[in-house]
Amino acid sequence: MQSSKLTGISSFFKNISKYFFELIVVIFGVYLGFMANNYSEDLKQREYINTTIKEMYVSLDQDIDDAILNKKGHETGLNSVKYFGKIFRGEEVIKDSFDRHLINLTRSYVSIQNTASFETLKSKGLNLITNDTLRSQIIKLYDFQFDVLQKIEETYAESQLFTNFYPDLMEILDQSLYFDNAGRLEKIAAPLDITNAEKSRLVLMLKRLTYTRNFNISVYDEVIGDMKDLRISLVNEYPFLK
Numbered sequence: 001m002q003s004s005k006l007t008g009i010s011s012f013f014k015n016i017s018k019y020f021f022e023l024i025v026v027i028f029g030v031y032l033g034f035m036a037n038n039y040s041e042d043l044k045q046r047e048y049i050n051t052t053i054k055e056m057y058v059s060l061d062q063d064i065d066d067a068i069l070n071k072k073g074h075e076t077g078l079n080s081v082k083y084f085g086k087i088f089r090g091e092e093v094i095k096d097s098f099d100r101h102l103i104n105l106t107r108s109y110v111s112i113q114n115t116a117s118f119e120t121l122k123s124k125g126l127n128l129i130t131n132d133t134l135r136s137q138i139i140k141l142y143d144f145q146f147d148v149l150q151k152i153e154e155t156y157a158e159s160q161l162f163t164n165f166y167p168d169l170m171e172i173l174d175q176s177l178y179f180d181n182a183g184r185l186e187k188i189a190a191p192l193d194i195t196n197a198e199k200s201r202l203v204l205m206l207k208r209l210t211y212t213r214n215f216n217i218s219v220y221d222e223v224i225g226d227m228k229d230l231r232i233s234l235v236n237e238y239p240f241l242k
Helices: 002-089 095-105 116-124 132-154 161-176 196-237
Strands: 177-179 185-188
Touching: 002 095, 002 116, 002 132, 002 161, 002 196, 095 161, 095 185, 116 132, 132 196, 161 177, 161 196
Parallel strands: none
Antiparallel strands: 177 185
């Protein structure tokens, strides 16, 4: 009878050991599945980040080109200010260039940047960018500087050059421009046939245009520099961009 009890106990522990081993196998299998799933998700997330970063890197190159083009437009506007400054002083100018300079004098620009990659990162969480310095660079450029650039070009009252200056300019020059029957500029009165009050308005107008253009150029210089710096930082952090 004692032998029977020992046999029963031995059988019990054998069964327990069997079930325990099976339980360990199940738990270990679940653990491996969980780890494999996490690893798969990490790979997907890394691939997603790399794809988005590459899009940002490529689009920044185009954004830089667009910003440089706008900056050159403002520099062209400054040349037109000088042209009309010569007219004010009664100096000789190339009459065939009048129409071009008239357009460029008060021409404004639209600020366009591709922010799709940044918006994608924001939607997933900017903490996916683990480098704090790089993340700060990205936020500063896309969340602040691009917004400032757009407002300066499109909503800043002083930058609405055509609205602010063109009607007054035409009113001042009206009696000093002579056109032939084909509508070509034939003569510019020298000195201009304008009153002292109109002279003052014209001088102040040209000064304001110069200030506004120079201010916008300085903003473009800063933003273009930061875009170039960000591209360098992206390459440093993600060597596959090279």
